[in-house]
Amino acid sequence: MRINFKHEWIETNIGLMLVLTMLAISVGGLVEIAPLFFIDKTVEKVEGVNVRPYTPLELRGRDIYVREGCYTCHSQMIRPFVDEKLRYGHYSLAAESQYDHPFQWGSKRTGPDLARVGGKYSNEWHVQHLIAPRSMVPESVMPNYPWLMQLLDQSDIADRMKALRAVGVPYSLTEAEREANVKNFGETVAAELHIPDAKKNLVDQANLGNYDGNKAGVSEMDALVAYLQVLGTMVDFTKVNEDDLVRSR
């Protein structure tokens, strides 16, 4: 039997066209995104790569980063290219953003990539640069963010952590979860991830770090700088075998 296919069949049958259109536009997502959730190697399980979730203060900094739309000009994704390695450092690992919801990879670089900005500049540089970027980098086109010196709203930190816990970030509510964190991340980190202690942990880290150079109260600047200073610092690449990373792709 010879089938004489005619496009007209689809065009004159709206139900068939609907189904086929849906199929066509799902292909991209089904082929490129869905499998990554099932492939074992997606998040690198490599010796030396032990990324922890953000502390409460860093998490609030992340939220401010998102609120101010930093991702519209700054990416957090160093691609495996020679020029990017030379400028920004080691390429980003999937493991490094495994607890980011949503991830901040971005796709637009008006400013530089920030994936490894942690520890690159001092806190006081970040504070001054966020308040008045051109006072530090004359050619910068970054807007001023002077309002970041306002006090941080800490009231909903536990809710924010619970929301992330619901999508799989190992913030602990129960004693059993806390003990699991101790096993995975060690005692110090596990204490930071315990939701009942979130507010205390947040204030303690801000007071100890004094990121904004102002001892009076916890400001949004404290949170944002704490976040920026931890970006890209969780993996010690001197302890990672590069060949393992290559093999995980």
Next chain:
Amino acid sequence: MSEHNLQSQTVQTTGHAWDGDLQEFNNPLPTWWVFTFYVTIVFSIVYWFIYPSWPIGKGFLAGLSSISYVNKAGETVSTHWNTRALLMEGLNKTDEMQKPYFSKVAANDFSQIAKDPELSGFVLSAGKVLFTDNCAPCHQQGGQGKVGFFPNLTDDDWLYGGSFEKIHQSITGGRHGYMPAFGEVLNAAEIDALANYVASLSGIAHDSGKAASGKTLFTSETAACYYCHSASGAGRQDLGAPNLTDKIWLWANVPAAEKPEDKVAAIRSTIAAGVNKGVMPAWGGRLSPEQIKVLTVYVHELGGGK
């Protein structure tokens, strides 16, 4: 309308007519376009075979193409083609090209590098790139620094020392400026006296009566300024304590103040509030030893190297 009528005569219709005279044009795609479309489909199939492509269960098709690179241990590693291996291969090539220079940098000591015309030329260009990316955000593009924030690297004044070795130490391990806040230890009159004395050291107009009592305080055990800044006020580089006798200022913004009393006030506020900034990050873990060596010579050659 005339154009439409013309078209209706030359373009095919689907042959179906609604309401007696409503027809639909049929414009098939040009043959060359359809052919190109089929070629892209064939290309994608070839591509699946060569490069990593289809997910299968917990793994994926690795593709037939392979790539090899030399790892840190010097072994040749062969693997299926992927972008990370491609980067490794690319870095092998860059290393190969930079090796003649960087191995010379590693083999020679600082002053030899600065003297050798070829090497110093390399340091000037490679150092400028490294400086722009890593140092310029704080020390500014020309190394001129920023009063109140980050020191000038082009003058003769050094907080921690301007020799090759000291600059190398500063870059590798970082620095943290610190002076205690005297606002709680001393009263306002004492701080004023000290500020006048410090102003006198670098020839700023001051009250000589206050300066005299400031001098006594400076070397007393109450204020103990001399412990870090030395009895003469010339500073101590091993502690990063600045020289107060020159006309170069970092923490007290004296140059910006026009009137002498404002200059003294700037010194006063620094004594009262202290300094707990001037943090330079450690670059030891971020840059390679050769890169730090290049930067050391570059900074030394900015003008003020000792």
